[in-house]
Amino acid sequence: xxxxxxxxxxxxxxxxxxxxxxxxxxxxxxxxxxxxxxxxxxxxxxxxxxxxxxxxxxxxxxxxxxxxxxxxxxxxxxxxxxxxxxxxxxxxxxxxxxx
Numbered sequence: 001x002x003x004x005x006x007x008x009x010x011x012x013x014x015x016x017x018x019x020x021x022x023x024x025x026x027x028x029x030x031x032x033x034x035x036x037x038x039x040x041x042x043x044x045x046x047x048x049x050x051x052x053x054x055x056x057x058x059x060x061x062x063x064x065x066x067x068x069x070x071x072x073x074x075x076x077x078x079x080x081x082x083x084x085x086x087x088x089x090x091x092x093x094x095x096x097x098x099x
Contacts, residue, residue, distance in 0.1 A: 004082060012078025012087045020071035023061050031061055 043057045074089030
């Protein structure tokens with residue numbers, strides 16, 4: 001079955017920027033809204049042990065925000081194919097409040 005071509009998506013590239021800004025302020029609404037509820041969907045953090053499901057993602061973002069982590073979003077790339085898509089940051093995604 002042909003699903004078409006994977007293509008860059010400016011809308012999906014904006015999502016990590018919005019999530020970073022909101023997460024830095026301690027808000028989780030945008031993360032909750034755009035995080036898939038499908039069980040096999042995982043979020044990969046910047047450290048090897050940072051692999052989270054939906055609940056783990058929300059918990060980690062809340063804990064990091066509460067600890068003063070400033071989320072910076074890196075250099076996002078967004079991609080979509082039909083009605084699915086995703087975004088990733090290719091540089092450091094967050095910075096400690098002390099930096």
